[in-house]
Amino acid sequence: MTKNLRVKTGKIIDETYKVSFKFNGKTYYGFKGDTLASALLANDVHLVGRSFKYHRPRGIMTAGSEEPNAIIQLHKNSSRTEPNVRATEVEIYEGLEASSQNCWPNVNFDIGGINNFLSPLLPAGFYYKTFMWPASFWEKYEYFIRKSAGLGKSPSEPDPDIYEHKYIHCDVLVIGSGISGIMAAKTAAKNGLQTLLVEEKPNLGGSTIYQDSENFRINNQNSGSWLEKEINEIKKLENLNIKTRTSVAAYHGYNFLLARESLTDHLPIEQRKSKTRHRLLKIRAKKVICATGSIERPLIFDNNDRPGILLSSAIKRYADLFGVACGEKNILLTNNDSAYETAISLFQKGINIEAIIDNREEVDSKLVYEVEKNNIKIYKGFTVVNTSGYKKINKVSIMRLSKDGQKVIGSKINLSCDCLGISGGWTPAVHLFTQSGGKLKFREEDQVFIPNTYPSDQISIGSCNGDLFLEDILINVPKALKEFLNIKKTEYEDIEVLSLENRSKRNIWLIPSDKVLGKTKSFVDYQNDATAKDIKLALREGFRSIEHVKRYTTTG
Template identity: 70%
Template sequence: MTKNLRVKSSEYIDETNRISFKFNGKKYHGFKGDTLASALLANDIHLVGRSFKYHRPRGIMTSGSEEPNAIVQINPGTNRTEPNVRATEVEIYEGLEASSQNCWPSVEFDIGGINNFLSPFLPAGFYYKTFMWPASFWEKYEFFIRHSAGLGKSPTSSDPDIYDHRNVHCDVLVIGAGISGILAAKNAAKNNFKTLLVDEKNELGGSTIFENTDFNKIDNKTPSEWLKKEIEELKSIKNLEIKTRTSIAAYHQYNYLLARENLTDHLETKNKTNKVRQRLLKIRAKKVILATGALERPLIFNNNDRPGIMLSSAVKKYSEFYGVACGNKNVFFTNNDSAYESALSLYNKGITVAAIIDIRDQSKSKIVKKVEEAGIKIYWSHSIVDTAGYKRLKKVTIMKLSNDGTSVTGSKVSISCDCLGVAGGWTPAVHLYTQSGSKLKFDDEKNVFLPNQNTPEQISVGSCSGDFKIDEIIKNLDQKLKDTLNIKETGLDNIKVEIDQESSKRNIWLLPSDKPLGKTKPFVDYQNDATAKDIKLALREGFRSIEHVKRYTTTGMGTDQGKLGNMHALGIIADTAGVKMGELGTTTFRPPYTPLTFGAIVGRNVGEFFDVFRRTPMNDWHVQNKAEFENVGQWKRAWYYPVNGETMHQAVQRESKAARESAGILDASTLGKIDIQGSDASEFLNRVYTNAWSKLGIGKCRYGLMLNEDGMVYDDGVTTRLGENHYIMTTTTGGAANVLGKLEDYLQTEWPELDVYLTSVTDHYATASLCGPNSKKILKKIIPDLDLSDENFPHMSFKEANIGHIQCRIMRISFTGEQSYEINVQASYGKDLWEKCIEAGQEFNITPYGTETMHLLRAEKGFIIVGQDTDGTMTPIDLQMDWIVSKKKYDFIGKRSLYRSDTMREDRKQLVGLLTDDPKIVLEEGAQIVSELNQSPVEMLGHVTSSYFSPNLNKSIALAVVRGGKDMMGKKLFVPMENKNINVTVANPVFYDAKNERLNA
C-alpha cells in the first residue's frame, strides 16, 4: 500500500490540482508544484535507483540539481525519452512516466546487486588492472563492460521537439535568485542597468523563501515573508528580465555565458507540441553577479548511502516547501547548527525526530536550546559507525567520538529510524566562478574554497562567496554592489537583521568507525561508487596529483561532477598525504554545470539546416534531370546524370565519350571568382603566381599556380585580363574563400603600398562550360554575330558578347583538352543560359556531365586537381610543372622555398602516370605503390592519387605520386592489394592528345 506523507499544505503545492504519474510502471499521485522527487517521497518512496558500480540501492538525497542518486529515465520508450534526469529537477505533469536506471530486471531486485558482495574484489582501478591483458581481448571485455555499466538509454527515434538559440546582451547578469541574487538584481535594474536574473528553479527565492522560523528576522518579519515582498516588488521594475527554469551551463571568458531555458518540460505532453522546448541563451554580459548559493555537504561515514539518508537541508525543504515528510521517524547527524533548523521544522509539523547526533561537544545557540526544550535527544560528541536497512534505512548505530576525532570509544547505541538527515556544512557553489577562469583560495576557518577575486566585470555575492548568514550576506552585498555598479545607495544598509545562529563547526572529512576502513563503505562519490577506501588506496599506490586520483578512482566523474563529495575527497587526500587543502587545489569544474541536451546545443541547425549548402543557379535543372549530387566544400555539385537506370560507372563512361566525340556541358558556376582591380594588379599577380603576368595582353587568359610561402602548391586556376588594370581570377571550388583570405593577407600586411582591390564575385556569375568538337557550332547558334574563328577568338582568350539581352563574358579555356568555352552570365540568368545551350546543342546530342566526368577527362590530359593530386607537400617541380615556374621573376610567394635543400631533393615524391599491365584493372585511389614484392617490411614509394577507366583510350589510367618517379619512366612497379598484387608501369601523365591538337580541331 502506498502511504501519504503529506504533512501540511504548502503555498507552493496546489492540492486542488491532483496529478497522476507513473514510476516504474506503477501509478502514483502528486500535486501541481511537486517535483518527481517530492511526489515520490510523499508516497514514501525513497528507493529510486541503483549505484553505478556496486548496484547498491539508492534513494533521493537532495532537493536540487546536485542530486547524485535519484537519476531517472523520463518517458521511457517514447521519442521524447531522456536519460539521466535528476528526479529532484523534474516538475511533474499529468501523464509523466519515469523509470529507474542501471538496474535489471527491476530496481527492487537487481541482478547487478551481486557486485556489492563482490566489492572487495572491485577496488579502485579494477577495470584498468584487470582488463589489460591480453591487450587484444579488450574488444571482448568492452562488450560486457559497456552492457553492465551505462546509465540511461538514449532515444532511438528522432526528437520531435523544437529547440532554439537566442543571443542576449545585458549590462548585468545575476545568476541565482536567492536572497542575494534578488537584492542584487533589484539594485542593478533600479540604477538603470539592463539586468537579467536567471534561476534554475521555477520559483524565485532560493532557500530563504521557505525560511519560516522566527530565529532569524529581517525588518521584524520572517525571512520568507520579507523576501516575498521583495520578489513582488521586482515585478514592477523596468530594465529587469527574469528567467526561471534557466540554468547557466557554461561561463566562458569575457563574460560570455551559455544558459539553457526550459520552456515545455513541465507541460503535459499534449501541450508540448509546436512549442520551443528549450532555448540556449548565448549571453554577453557587461557585468556578472554570481549568486549561486551553497550546497550542503554530507558526512562521510560507514554505509552512508542507504535510501532514507538525505541531506538535512533537503529534509527541511521537502517539509517546508513541498509539505512532505521524508520519514516517520527522523534522525539527524550533524557537525553544525543547520540540522537543528531542519529538526525543528519537522517537530513543528508534528513529525517525530528521534535524535540528533552531533560530532561537536556542544553548541550554545538558541536554536539548539529550543531543540533540547522540545525533548529531542541530542548525542554530543557522537558519530554514526554503521547503518542498517538494504532498500530503506532501518537504524543507525552510534558511538562516542574520541577527543581527536580519529576513533570511536565506548559502547554502541542503536537508534531505529527511517530517515537520516545529514549536515556536513556548506560548500559555496563556485563551479561557474572557476569556469570563468578565476582562481580559488582555501579558507581554513570555514573549510571551504572561496572566490579569490572580484573584478569590475564579475563579483560573487552571498553564500557562494562564503557569507552564510543573512546579516553577513546583506552587509557585504551592500558594499560589493556599491563598488561594482558604482552606485551610492542600495537601501540595504537600512535593513534590520536579527539572527541567532552559531557558526561553530567541527570538520572531520572521514568519520571513524569501530571497524577498520577496509571493512567499511564510506561513500564519497555516490554516483560513481567511490569510497574513502578507494581514495586512500590510490594514494598508497603512489598517485599524488588530485587530477590523477580523480581519474583513477572516478571520484567526481559522474553526471553530477561530484557536487556533493568533491570537498571530502580533497579533505581525505589532504589528511592522508599530510598537506594543506589550499596547496592541493581543486579538480577542474567543467561545463556544463548540469547536463545539456544535444537539442539545445544544435538548436535549429538540424536536418537540412545542419550545414549551409550553396546551390548554383542551374540547380533546379540538375534536379529535374535526375542528377546525383556531391558535396564540394559547401556546394552541391552535379556529380553525374544517370539515364535509364545507369550505374555511376556507366553514366560517367557515356558522358566522357560524348564530351570528346560531340559536345558536353558542365555547370562550372562553383569555381571561385575574384575580381582584381587597381593600377598595381599586374604586379600583384606577378607576386602571387609562379609565372609571369606583366605581358599578358588584354582579353587573354592564363593558367596560374599559387604556392604557399613554403613552396607547396596551394591553388590553381585561370585568370583573365579584362582591362589594363582589371583581372578576373578563378580559383578551385573548395579553395575560393581561403585564396581570397590569403591574397588579402599579403595585400594588407606585406604589400600595403600596392594599389589593388579584391572582390569576391563567385556568387555573382553563373558559368556554363561548353566542351567538345561541336562546342563552337553550338555557341555560334546562340551568338550568331560573334566571330568564333581561331584567329579572332583563339584558345586562352576572352570576349564579351550578348545572348539576346543577356551580357556575357566568354573565356575560351579548357580543362578537358577539348575545345571549350566558359560562358559567364549574371547569376540570375544562369538557368536561362544553361537551357539555351542545351536547346542549341540538341542536334549535336549535347550531354550534360558532372564533376566525375570532368575529373576523368582532365585525368586523361594529366591535369592536376589541387587537393586530390596534391596534399600540401607537393611543389610545382614535384608535379613536373617546372614550365610554370618563372626563372626570371625576382620573387613570388614560395619562390625561395623551391631552393631549400629539402625541396630540391631528387627522391621527393613526384607526379607520374601509371598504367596497369592489365588495362581492365582500375587501381584504387589511395593504393600504395612498391617496387619489391618479396621484401618485408617493404618501402612504400608512393600512392595512387587519381584513377579511372578511360572510355576514350579504352584502358585504365592513373595518376600517382612516386618517390623519385620523374626518373622512373617505363619502370615496372607493384600495387599490392588485399587479395592480389597489381603490376603497373610508370608512364607519362598526359595520356590523351599529348600534342594538344584537339584544342583547335
C-alpha cells in the same frame, strides 16, 4: 496500499490540482508544483535506482540539481525518452512516465547487485590491472565492459520537439535568485541598469524563502516573509527581465555565457505541440553577478548511501515547500547548527524527530536550546558509525567521538529510524566562477574554497562568496554591490537582522569507525560509487595531484 506522507499544505504546491504519473509502471498521485522527487517521497517511495558500479540500492538525497542518486529515465521506449534526468528537477505533469536506470530485471531485484559482494575484486583502478590476459580476449572483454557502462538508454528515434536559440545583451546578469541575487537584481535595476535575473528552479527565493522561523528575522519580519515582499517588488521593475527554469551552463571569456531555458518540460505532452521545448540563451553582459549559493556537505561514514538518507536541508525543503515528511522516525546527524533549523521546522509541522546526533561536545546556541526545550533527544559528542536496512534505512549505530575526533570510544548505541538527515556544513557553489577562469583561495577555519581573483568584470556575492550566515550576507552584499555597480547607496545598508544560528562547527567529514577503513563502504562520490577507501588506495599507490586521484578513483 501506498502510504501518504503529506503533513500540511506546502508553499509551492496546489492541492486542488491532482496529478497522476507513473514510476516503474505503477501509478502514483501528486499535486501541481511537485517535483518527481517530492511526489515519490510523499508516496513513501525511497528506492529509486541502483548505483553505477556496485548496483547498491539508492534513494533521493537532495532537493536540487546537486542530486547524485535519483537519476532516472523519462518516457522509456518512446521518441521523447530522455536518460539521466534528476528526479529532483522534474516537475510532474499528467501523463509523466519515469523509470529507474542501471538495474535488471527491476530496481527491487537487480542481478547487478552481485557486484556489491564482489567489491573486494573491484577496487579503484581495477580496470588498469585486469583483463590483460590472454590478449586474444581483449575484444570479448571490451564487449561486456561497454554493455555494463553508462546508466540510461539513448533515444533511438528522431526527437519530435522544437528548439531555438536567442541572443541577449544586458548591462548586468545576475545568476541565482536567493536573498543575495534578489538584492543584487533589485539594486541594479533600480539604478537604471538593464538587468537579467536567471534562476534554475521554477520559483525565486533560494533557501531563504522557506526560512520562516522566528529565529531568523529581517526588519522585524521572518526572513522568508521579508524576501517574499522583495520578490513581489522586483517583478514590477520594467528594466528587469526574470527567467526561471533557466540554468547557466557555460561561462566563457569577456562575459559571454550560455544558458538553457526550459519552456515546456513542465507541461503535459499534448500541450507541447508546436511549442519550443528549450531555448539556448547566448548572453553577453557588461557585468556579471554570481549569486549561486552553496551546497550542503554530506558526512562520510560506513553505509552512508542507503535509501532514506538525505541532506538535512533537503528534508526541510521537502517539508516546507512541498508539505512532505521524508520519514516518520527521523534522526539528524550534524557537525553544525543547520540541522537544528531543520529540526525546529519539522517539529512545528508535527513531524517526529527521534534524536539529533551532534559531533560537537559543547554548543552554546539558541537554536540548540529551542530544540532541547521541545524535548528532542540530543546526543552531543556522538556520531553515526553505521546504518542498517537494505532497500531503506531502518537503524543507525552511534558511538561517542574522542576529544580529538580521530576515533570512536565507548559502547555502540542502536537507534531505530526510517530517515536520516545529514549536515556537514556548507560549500560555496563556485563552479561558474572557476569556469570563467577565476582563481580560488582556501579558507582554513571552515575548510572551504572561496573566490579570490576575478578574470573579468564580475563578482560573487552571498554564500557562494563564503558568506554562509544571514547577518554576513546582509552586511557584505550591500557593500559589494555599491563598489561593483559604482553607486553611492543601496536600500539595504541600515537593515536590522536577527539570526540565532551559532557559527561553531566541528571540521570532521570522514567519520572515524569502529572498523578499519578498508572494511567499510563510506561513500565520497555517490554517483560513481567512489569511497574513502578508494581515495586512500590511490594515495598509497603514489597519486598526489588531486586531479590524478579523481581520475583514478572516478571521484567527481
